[in-house]
Amino acid sequence: MAIFVEGVRKRYGDKPALAGLDLEVKPGTVHAVLGPNGAGKTTAVRVMSTLLRHDEGVVRVAGHDVRTEAPAVRARIGLLGQHAALDEDLSGRQNLEMFGRLHHLGARRAGLRADALLDRFGLADTGRKPVKQYSGGMRRRLDLAASLITEPEVLFLDEPTTGLDPRGRTEVWSAVRSLVGGGTTVLLTTQYLEEADQLADRITLIDAGRVAAEGTADELKARVGADRIVVVLRDAARLGQAAALLPDPAVDPDTLTLSFPVADRMAGLSLTLRALEGADIEALDLAVRRPTLDEVFLHLTDRKDATEVAA
Missing domain, CATH: 3.30.70.100 (Alpha-Beta Plaits)
Structure with a gap:
């Protein structure tokens, strides 16, 4: 398994964020994690990407334990958060070069990697323009490219298209499909149910920090009717x-x-x-x-704020 999570618990004071979460993600697939606000999606990603220590349970990513082998995990993963981590005044290429240097690639290798990623994500023609001139979709594609600077085995995408218009979301979806075609494993959290329907090989629906349902989109829809x-x-x-x-x-x-x-x-x-x-x-x-994933979501999550996600 590219990702293996068993019995994971995490509390913030008296509040449980994860309450015995189980998850398995096969290599070379897109696995979507859905859930209402506060269900534990971002906490789960932070635990799996070594940014947060869990209280109980087992988490292995790319074959390594996130608690005892954190450096090995970090060397094999990429992470794209909800907000772009780009320097607006630098060009797209300069941003990628900077990330490459931060990962100790060296000047020449960082430049070559930047050019390859710009071409891969359809940004070669705009690579020398400052990022502040980029559209929302272009910024997210560049941010996605930056998360791949070290060619990770596993990529975590935490609500990658939040705030994008339909064109921008379509651009990011195309980029994600390209990544998986190249063998990358993607774990995606999203509040856009259409996004999970379009991209995911399997979907895990979590509520109150535990799994409420898991399966393909068609399997989940069949549970509704x-x-x-x-x-x-x-x-x-x-x-x-x-x-x-x-x-x-x-x-x-x-x-x-x-x-x-x-x-x-x-x-x-x-x-x-x-x-x-x-x-x-x-x-x-x-x-x-x-049946739609919206109906699945509302049927399987007993939360008042579920309608926010379905909308």
């Missing part, structure tokens, strides 16, 4: 007739929508379409809707 056929009608007067043709649908008269669970997506669509056409009922929209 089956796929649903959703029909939107054109004519409000045909709503009752359409409801009589379908298997016990939920009816929303305000939106002229009917929906019902279905085991077989294609068969359900075909039967619904034939029933409506046979009664000459026109549908504006007919689709299969899967």
Whole structure:
């Protein structure tokens, strides 16, 4: 395992931040950690990246114990926090060179590594511009490049796209996919559920410092319920007739929508379409809707602030 966490506990005074956390991350994958505010996501990342000592439990990263072999762990990981750690007045290349020198690469090697990373993250054309002229997405890509200056085996991304617009998030997602394609293991914490859905091979949902659920996005969605056929009608007067043709649908008269669970997506669509056409009922929209990670999140976390994340 690239990351192995078992029975980890961490308290801040009388408050438990981690209450027996278990986690396993396979090499060369993206593993997302979701949870409401205060669930323990950032604390878990700080423990796994040796920035914080846990009270109980076992944590191994890249084959090394974070408590007894911290220097070996630090030599094998990269960390991208919630806020960019860049010098605004320096160019992108100068920032990367600086990080390289701080990691004792030497001037020539740091320069070569900076050029390679600028090219890898699509920043070669802007590498000599000061960072204060960069867009939000470009800054995060540069920050991501800086976290890879030593070619880490494991990369921790703690809410890497917070505050970015959709274009900026897409740019970072593309960069993360490229990293994993090159063999890097990524542990990602995020409050954007779409981000986990797009990127993660597996997802761990934590609440109150412990695991509430774990699996692929599809496995977690299946825990909430089956796929649903959703029909939107054109004519409000045909709503009752359409409801009589379908298997016990939920009816929303305000939106002229009917929906019902279905085991077989294609068969359900075909039967619904034939029933409506046979009664000459026109549908504006007919689709299969899967449960979303938002619904998974709200279903599995018993927290009032869960809606903040789902939003």
